[in-house]
Amino acid sequence: MDKNNNRFLLIIILGLLSAIGAFSIDTYLSGFPIMASDLHVSVDDVSYSLSSFFVGISIGQMLYGPLLDRFGRKKPLIVGLVIYVLASMGCAVSTSLEMLVVFRFLQALGGCVGMVTPRAIVRDTFPIQESAKIFSTLILILGVSPIIAPSVGSLMITTMGWHSVFWLQAIIGVVLFLAVLFLLAESKKADDSISLKPEHVTKVFWGIARNPQFITFSVAGSLVSGAIYAYLSGSPFVFMEIFKVSEQQYGIIFGVLAGGLILSSQINNLALRRFSSQQIINVALSIQTILGLLLLTLSAFNLLNLYGTLILIFLFLCCQGFSFPNSSALALMPFSKEAGSASALMGSLQMAIGSLSAAMVGFISNGTSLPMLGVMAGCASLGLIVFKIGNNNIVAKNK
Known part of the structure; x- marks a missing residue:
């Protein structure tokens, strides 16, 4: 196999691994009403299974970071995928909300290795x-999930019940496990010099967190990601309960809106030929903040219908396609030996803010779209502020 084919295969596997978290979310969102009825709880209560998933991802990445640096990338990846498969099966046989929430936490604890490892491998492999x-x-690969997953999930839920989507996730986990085992080359050898003692791990994480470039771009990127998780948490209620779209229509809407993220991420490649990552982030966050505040204001005065909401959220998500890849690259740039830990800390921060954003939407729920849109606007605004302050300090120190 030549170098280009190796590169292509590597990117495909990393993309699919990165999508495991999104796929685990997107396939079951449209089933919230059916799950609520089956489990004898409210739709808002079902969203706790989403929050527990975010918490599991946040905690899990912190655990995998040192393991990836100590044992290489493949071994922790294989173990995590095994946990993911078993927990997916647990979700599939859940008979209560409490049982589902616990297994979703464990599913995230295993599956998050597929989210933190690709970032470390990119740092290992590419200039x-x-x-x-x-x-x-x-x-681009990750974006396929929100396009096809909601439709697939909706079809499976309406024909075979909501449990079926978790059996599907277990099967996909097995396929990824085999791909990693037989097709993925190790990008970093085990390093015996890296200690797993709590005091050493804490020291490494503290050193990473004190790096001005890491903290600026990881926090700014995480806040903007928090807006996306607020959207994920609140969109089933907003579209299916407020705007009265069907489960099938919701799946289509979800996919179309996700198309904005995919489109902009590919335009970002073209933009990088002429502009720096910092310049792109500045413009993207500024526009996203304006769109978030516009969504909140117009909705507060009942000036937005379904189509107006869709257009503005589409544009809002487009901005994420510019800010995420650039903030991720800049946050990891100062690290090589500790790329796994840096990737884990960044991912954990993203999920911690994401889980908080998702929980906040449910906590302040008032039967309108304002909680979702308010959290989205707040996250974008805070992300812009952190970027402006942090980037200005970095530029000043480098002069």
Whole structure:
């Protein structure tokens, strides 16, 4: 197999691994009403299974980071995928909300290895200047999930019941396990010099967290990601309960809106030929903040119908396709030996803010779209502020 084919296969596997978290979310969102009825709880209560998933991802990535640096990339990846498969089966046989919430946490604890490892492998394998472009390509693969997963999930839920989507996730986990085992080359050898003692791990994470470039771009990127998770948490209620779209229509809407993220991530590759990552992030976050505030204001005065909401959210998600790959590349740029831990800390921060955003939407729920849109606008605004302050300080120190 030549170098180009190896590169193509690597990117495909990394993209599919990166999508495991999104696929685990997107396939069951349209089933919230049916799940609520079957489990004898409210739709808002079912969203706790989403929040527990985010918490599991946040905690799990912190555990995998040091393991990836100590044992290489493949072994922790294989173990995590095994946990994911078993937990998916647990979700499939759940008979209560509490049981589902626990298994969703364990599913995330295993599956998050597929989210943190690709970032570390990109840092291992590709030159620094190529990282943002590779992350944009991974988003292209990742973006297939929200386009096809809701429709697949909706079809399975209406024909075979909501449990079937978790059996599907288990099967996909097995396929990824085999791909990693037989097709993925190790990008970093085990390093016996890296200690797993709590005090050493804490020292490594603390050193990473104190890096000005890491903290600026990881926090700004995480806040903007929080807006996306607020959307994920609130969109089933907003579209299916407020705007009264069907489960099938919701699946289509979800996929079309996700298309904005895919489209912009590929335009980002072209933009990087003329502009720096910092310049792109600045414009993207500024526009996203304006769109978030516009969505919130117009909705507060009942000036938005379904189509107006869809257009503005589509544009809002487009901005994410520019900010995410560039902020990720810049956050990981200062690290090589500790790329796994840096990737884990960044991913954990993203999911911690994501889980908080998702939970906040449910906590302040008032039967309107304002909680979802308010959290989205707030996250985008805070992301812009963090970027402006942090980037200005970095530029000043480098002069």
